Amino acid sequence: MDPETFRRDLGAWLDANADELTPPYDGIASMNEQMAHYSLVKRALYDARFGRYGWPESVGGLGGSPLLRAIVGEEINFRGLADPNAWTMIEVLAPTVIELASPELSARLVPPFLRGDEMWCQGFSEPDAGSDLASLSCRAVKTDGGWVVSGQKVWTSFIQYSQRCVLLTRTGEPDSAHRGITALLVDVDSPGITYSPIETMHGRLDFAEVHYDEVFVPADRLIGEENGGWQVAMDILPYERSTTFWHRGALLHRRFSDLVAQLSDSGDLSELTAKTVGEVFLSLVAFRSRSRDTQYRLANGQQLGVETSIDKILITSAEQQLFEAVRDLLPGVVEFDEDPEATMWRTHYLYSKAASIYGGTAEIQRNIVARRLLDLGPES
């Protein structure tokens, strides 16, 4: 199916079902409300078939280009129908699991994720392994019929809503770095898993600290090869930076449109306002153009890799520029106002501060560009 026809059909269906799909809340809702609505939208898209395109038939999809998944998320975000962060998880985790886990495992576990009936989370970072992910120490020891996992993870988003977790564990020697890591697909309700939410500065329980205390994981939950977990992580990264970035870019575009509409109503055509608005737009378009290329490379079966750090740097600066512009051009709204719209701006403004930290900090991205794309040799 060609992207344009798909977008048109999808748009018509979204418009026709706007009553059901529009969130029952104004501005920013609680996480419970957001997750409930995310599931509803995901399920409705699945039932209407739009949510199944771009996924292989083996997991309940209808096949077709991953571009179609990019378009679904774009239209959802342009219309503000569901939380983009929740949506991120399936786009980040499912493609790699489908590719690298056993076909039986993904055929069994991915479909409920695709339908919005289930949620997954990602157990990568640890208190002592953030930017330096390869130094992680959460241990998995081979036992009869599987592994026993013990250790600690941090920044695990959505675990309180999740049934499964893609977990990176240490299976080699403690100093085996990226060579001794194994990826496992773990049931969150397994005995021995406990978690405590971490409250963010924008007042949400987005993620948690998770303890694994002798958690048994069956052998068939292996993703990729034993000690091949680094490959799994590297495989996930480009997905994190292709489809989901396209979705997030659409959300930023929508919020920028909201800002422009509001400024336009106020009749402010001053040089300073025009300059700020123009610069934000330029950054959004720069990202969108780059990301479009990335979507096509993914759709054409090209291997995405370290060059997606460029996409990450572009979307991060666009996002932070946008919400700084909101603060500059709607003075006092972020700091003082209380209506739902102001809450929305405040939440976005504060959350945008995380953009240069999560998924590899801004500095790590520049290190990657310097080392891998500019071939500048080792750092001192």
Added chain:
Amino acid sequence: MSEFLDAEDAALLGASLAAAMLAAPGPDEADQALNDMGWPDLLAAAPDHGAAIAFTALGTTGSAATLLDDVVAHALGIPISPSVCVLFDASLHTNPAAPQPGDPRNLIEDNPYVLNGLVSSRIDRATTVLIAVDEFPGTEVAAVEAGLLREPGATGIDPDRAYRHLSAQVPADAVTPVEAEGSWEAAMTAARIALAYQLIGGARWMLAEARQHAMDRVQFGRPVASFQAIRHKLAESLVLIEAAESLAAECLRDPDPMKAALAKSLAGKAALTTATHAQQVLAGIGFTAEHRFHLWLKRMLVLDTLFGSARYLSTEIGRDLLIYGTVPRLIQL
């Protein structure tokens, strides 16, 4: 480039154009060499893609060949010729006698015509200068005899005097209307896309120079490329260059005036940012006349002003968005 040449053929063509530019000592010789290589045919066969390849080569070689005159004339539907040059729009400061920045098109009541813009070095040998004239409604194209507008003394910052500021008044009877099939807006769009490629080519040259210097230059017992402060400057340059190249390529796929203006703005920003970072990485040697860096810095400053600077264009587009109150998606999958 798929609709026109595959990537490999485009690269080969770009390399041979660049070789010809490097072998030519001045703009006249470069123009002659490019003509001999079939530049007019390339422009006729594939105006946007052909210009993209040629202007990238202009940027990487630093050549002062006057291809922009041809791009504008061709987009206007006027036969290209070494004797035809163009008064280009540019971001220029306002003086009481001149029209507003970025808009040299201005018809003063009665006589005379006030012209304010940039011309390429082609004016030294051209017979006709094409100008845009604001008429109601729209913009029309007119011609002025080049001899009236030559200012041999004009220098400016460009290393080859490739582009010069022209500010002149001519009597109304020296301005002849010209039948043009293409609109001035279409010509500006074509010029901005071409210039975006030249800026990107120039930025890539500056980045490559700075990168090589960082690898070779040893201080504190190691290459300065090993220091994170240096690495991040070069990385930021590459990010902007890649974004600019992506948006310029989008203009080739699906040209549109707003997109072309944004592409020119982004390419200007990439080139100016890269110039700043590259100069800092080159440090002392980059401030000398001996190193060729300054030639690119100066050319980039000039190219940025042509058909609207990075800052001017993004501000104007910001104003348009505020006027209309809506934001186009602009780029689709």
